[in-house]
Amino acid sequence: MRTRSIAAAAAFALACLLPKVVAAERDYTLFESGHVRPIALSPDRKTLYVVNTPDNRLEVYKVHKSSAPPHGTPALKHVGSVSVGLEPVSVAARNNEEVWVVNHLSDSVSVIDVRNTKQPRVTRTLLVGDEPRDIVFAGGATVRDRAFITTAHRGQNILFDPQLSSESVGRADVWVFDAKQLGSSLRGTPINVVTLFGDTARGLAVSNNGKQVYAAVFNSGNRTTTVQVGVAPQPGEENDQGLPQPRTGRIAKYDNGHWTDALGNDVTQVVLHTLPDYDVFTIDAAASPPVEISTGRFRGVGTTLFNMTVNPETGAVYVSNTEANNLTRFEGPGFGDDPTVRGDIARSRITVLRPTVGTVTPRHLN
Numbered sequence: 001m002r003t004r005s006i007a008a009a010a011a012f013a014l015a016c017l018l019p020k021v022v023a024a025e026r027d028y029t030l031f032e033s034g035h036v037r038p039i040a041l042s043p044d045r046k047t048l049y050v051v052n053t054p055d056n057r058l059e060v061y062k063v064h065k066s067s068a069p070p071h072g073t074p075a076l077k078h079v080g081s082v083s084v085g086l087e088p089v090s091v092a093a094r095n096n097e098e099v100w101v102v103n104h105l106s107d108s109v110s111v112i113d114v115r116n117t118k119q120p121r122v123t124r125t126l127l128v129g130d131e132p133r134d135i136v137f138a139g140g141a142t143v144r145d146r147a148f149i150t151t152a153h154r155g156q157n158i159l160f161d162p163q164l165s166s167e168s169v170g171r172a173d174v175w176v177f178d179a180k181q182l183g184s185s186l187r188g189t190p191i192n193v194v195t196l197f198g199d200t201a202r203g204l205a206v207s208n209n210g211k212q213v214y215a216a217v218f219n220s221g222n223r224t225t226t227v228q229v230g231v232a233p234q235p236g237e238e239n240d241q242g243l244p245q246p247r248t249g250r251i252a253k254y255d256n257g258h259w260t261d262a263l264g265n266d267v268t269q270v271v272l273h274t275l276p277d278y279d280v281f282t283i284d285a286a287a288s289p290p291v292e293i294s295t296g297r298f299r300g301v302g303t304t305l306f307n308m309t310v311n312p313e314t315g316a317v318y319v320s321n322t323e324a325n326n327l328t329r330f331e332g333p334g335f336g337d338d339p340t341v342r343g344d345i346a347r348s349r350i351t352v353l354r355p356t357v358g359t360v361t362p363r364h365l366n
Helices: 002-024
Strands: 039-041 047-052 057-065 074-083 088-093 098-103 108-113 121-127 135-138 146-152 172-178 192-196 201-206 212-217 224-227 250-255 258-261 280-284 304-310 317-324 346-354 359-364
Touching: 039 088, 047 088, 057 088, 074 121, 088 135, 135 201, 135 212, 146 201, 146 212, 172 201, 172 212, 212 304, 224 258
Parallel strands: 201 304
Antiparallel strands: 039 047, 047 057, 057 074, 088 098, 098 108, 108 121, 135 146, 146 172, 172 192, 201 212, 212 280, 224 250, 250 258, 304 317, 317 346, 346 359
């Protein structure tokens, strides 16, 4: 009798659990931070590191020659994994023994010992500014032990006044650490925090000699702004039924000291600010401490700048970006059944920077 009671209780408990199991299998939407540099290869090209953003881990793979057809082609074998901070988005290998991971949500960097690839371990956690995104190592042609990390300038972990209400202070930071001397504090001690006159830095690239670091502003803009409807000049246009265009705000672009809308109206008197349009900055990585090179700023690179790379032969910098055509009015004349609306909203581009001569050359990809 007691045995049957136990069995009945077990069956009842199992029946109660089944609906919960089914409910747990429902689909859900996961919002993850965008990757910036999610994959890195060790200098000896024998190990591949990949950030596992939703699981907050770094995955380690051995690169080997495949034994399956076609024989001898590169293949990967998963050999290890280690927990890092929340939502890792970038990884860089300092050497064959040490890897750094940027944690976007934790505002931190995980320094990982990978000498034992099957059991990698975090040896240090560095606290940096808000929403760190990218990381590179630079400083010299052969020795590159300075780590550069892009962050937003919003006050997190900064040991000085961020001056958040000062109009002349940039909103993009690059944190610099000496990888051999991280400091005695638990959070780590940067050798400098370079503040750039932009809004939120993202991509980084290193010159071929290792002495310059290029930093790109993510939402860089294209020197356009809005003008309120109450003060914006109105075009006075009518549709095919003779109805006047509703009063609307306008888009104006800053150029040669003046704000001008798409119809050529000068609205400088009602726009009380200027936009310098600094897109990509150059940092002297070999200086002590590293500082921005004031003559190394590039304009006209793009509106939204993603990643960068350097040509190993010419030293030219390639920047993937989109350019917004928000100044242009796309509406056609609107006659009859043919409104002639044109949707050329933005263009995907690669912009080529040549630091030696200072030129900026956009290339439309379509």
